[in-house]
Amino acid sequence: MPNASTKKLSSVAIIGMILSFLNAPTRTPWCEKIAHMNLDAQDDVLEYAIASATPQMRRWIGGRESKKLFAQSIEVRSEPFEATVFDLVKNWVYDKTGLLRSRVARFTARSQTHWDKLASEAIELGEATQTYDGANFFSATHSTGKSGTIKNLVVAADVPALNVTTPNAPTAAEAVDIIYGLFTHFKTFKDDAGEPIYEDLMSIIVMVPVKMGAAFQQAVSATILATGGSTKDNPLLRSDYQVEVIVNPRLTSDTVIYAFTKENDPALICQQQGKVELSNKAEGSDYEHDTGQWEFGMKADRSVGLFCWQAALKATLS
Numbered sequence: 353m354p355n356a357s358t359k360k361l362s363s364v365a366i367i368g369m370i371l372s373f374l375n376a377p378t379r380t381p382w383c384e385k386i387a388h389m390n391l392d393a394q395d396d397v398l399e400y401a402i403a404s405a406t407p408q409m410r411r412w413i414g415g416r417e418s419k420k421l422f423a424q425s426i427e428v429r430s431e432p433f434e435a436t437v438f439d440l441v442k443n444w445v446y447d448k449t450g451l452l453r454s455r456v457a458r459f460t461a462r463s464q465t466h467w468d469k470l471a472s473e474a475i476e477l478g479e480a481t482q483t484y485d486g487a488n489f490f491s492a493t494h495s496t497g498k499s500g501t502i503k504n505l506v507v508a509a510d511v512p513a514l515n516v517t518t519p520n521a522p523t524a525a526e527a528v529d530i531i532y533g534l535f536t537h538f539k540t541f542k543d544d545a546g547e548p549i550y551e552d553l554m555s556i557i558v559m560v561p562v563k564m565g566a567a568f569q570q571a572v573s574a575t576i577l578a579t580g581g582s583t584k585d586n587p588l589l590r591s592d593y594q595v596e597v598i599v600n601p602r603l604t605s606d607t608v609i610y611a612f613t614k615e616n617d618p619a620l621i622c623q624q625q626g627k628v629e630l631s632n633k634a635e636g637s638d639y640e641h642d643t644g645q646w647e648f649g650m651k652a653d654r655s656v657g658l659f660c661w662q663a664a665l666k667a668t669l670s
Contacts, residue, residue: 360445360446361444361445361446361452362445362635363444363632363634363635363646363648366444366452366456366632366634366646366648367630367632367648369453369456370456370459370460370630370648370650371630373456373457373460373461374460374463374628377460377461377463377464379461379464379465380464381464381465381467381468381471382468382471382598382600383467383468383470383471383620383622383656384467384622385557385596385598385612385614386471386557386612386614386618386619386620386663386664387471387618387619387620387621387622387656387659388400388617388618388620388621388622388659389622390621390622390623390624391622391623391624392624392626393430393623393624393625393626394625395625396429396430396625396653397427397428397429397430398427398428398623399425399426399427400425400426400427400428400621400657400659401424401425402424402425402426402484402617402659402660424484424485425484426483426484426621426657426658426659427657428621428623428655428656428657429655430623430624430625430653430654430655431653431654431655432651432652432653433466433651433652433653433654434649434650434651434652435459435462435463435466435649435650436647436648436649436650437459437647437648437649438645438646438647438648439645439646440644440645441640441644441645441646444634444646459648459650460650462650463628463650463652466652466654467622467654467656468600468602469602470622470654470655470656471620471622471656472600472602472603473602473656474620474656474657474658475559475610475620475658475664476603476604477658478490478658478661478664478666479491479505479666481658483658483661485661487661489658489661489664490504490505490661490664490666491503491504491505491661492505492506492510494661494662496543496544497543497544497545497546498542498544498545498546499541499542499543499544499546500542500546502540502541502542502662503537504541504661504662504664504665504666505665505666506537506665506666506667506668507667507668507670508669508670510537511530511533511534511536511537511667512533513526513529513530513532513533514530514533514667514668514669514670515669515670516530516669516670519607519669519670520561520563520564520606520607520669521563521564521567522564522567522669523567523577523578523579524566524567524568524570524571524574524577524578525571525577525578525579525584526567527564527567527568527570527571528571528577528586528587528588530609530667530669531556531558531568531571531572531588531593531595532587532588534556534558534611534665534667535553535556535593537665538550538553538556538611538613538665539551539553541662543662549616549662550613550615550616552615553613553615554592554593554594555593555594555595555596555613555615556593556594556595556596556611556612556613557595557596557597557598557611557612557613558595558596558597558598558609558610558611559597559598559599559600559603559609559610559611559612560597560598560599560600560603560609560610561599561600561601561603561605561606561608561609562599562600562601562603563606564599564606564609565597565599568597568599568609569597569599571586571588571595571597572588572595572596572597573589574586575589605668607668607669607670608666608667608668608669609666609667609669610664610665610666610667611664611665611667612663612664612665613663614663615663616660616662616663617659617660617662617663618659618660618663619658619659619660619661619663619664620656620657620658620659621656621657621658621659622654622655622656623654623655623656623657624652624653624654625653625654626653627652628650628651628652629650629651629652630648630649630650630651631648631649631651632646632647632648632649633646633647634646634647634648
């Protein structure tokens with residue numbers, strides 16, 4: 353028998369609990385920082401236009417020279433996803449231990465972490481996914497109009513700071529040099545009119561595997577850096593650069609890092625058609641009659657697509 357103070361819950365109350373966590377999520381997916389979030393898509397497949405180069409001011413000689421705003425586009429197709437949990441009715445009805453609420457919170461949080469899962473999968477497939485210019489999303493051979501060759505797939509030959517003592521365990525001092533190298537490489541990008549895309553770039557997001565997390569976190573926060581047998585002031589803290597580090601446990605390589613900027617079009621599109629839908633088999637259902645259990649499920653039609661390659665770098669340490 354439950355304690356007298358234990359409140360008996362109905363499936364309606366449990367659905368309400370799930371909805372409260374969905375409407376006030378306990379975490380924000382990191383992919384929101386590098387993606388356009390379209391969470392009210394009206395169709396399964398949507399086309400997203402990529403902006404062409406914003407015209408630079410020119411000497412007015414003759415008539416005006418107008419330029420088309422959008423040059424290319426990609427399609428993103430939503431797919432159905434679900435998550436379902438079940439348990440004995442008595443475990444749903446009587447939350448005697450107080451653990452039900454935390455378990456429901458973790459269940460609904462999966463609808464948010466799922467965005468990061470999809471984003472990680474898309475990013476890791478970027479070197480094998482063709483984009484609008486005919487090259488793969490991460491490539492050393494991008495070119496649009498007068499941009500020249502642009503590499504957003506880089507190694508130490510392109511960014512010398514990627515050459516470190518231990519490729520899967522750089523020091524904080526080496527991480528600072530890598531961050532400066534990524535800023536510098538972004539600033540070499542030119543648009544289809546041959547103009548710099550990131551001449552005023554002051555902020556990037558760096559995504560690293562777990563093993564590099566401490567070094568890169570120290571790189572953006574530590575006042576003093578160890579360098580061999582001595583120390584030095586952290587130059588990054590004296591600069592105007594803003595760097596956010598995301599430690600992503602879903603990355604499969606321990607020698608690869610990524611960098612992103614949202615000062616151009618975003619690197620990703622996160623698309624969802626409608627809201628997360630809830631369903632249940634509870635009071636009065638055949639399922640309850642046959643099994644003595646209740647089942648609750650979530651469903652969402654969503655997808656994450658690679659969008660603007662100019663907003664992303666994939667870098668391999670060596």
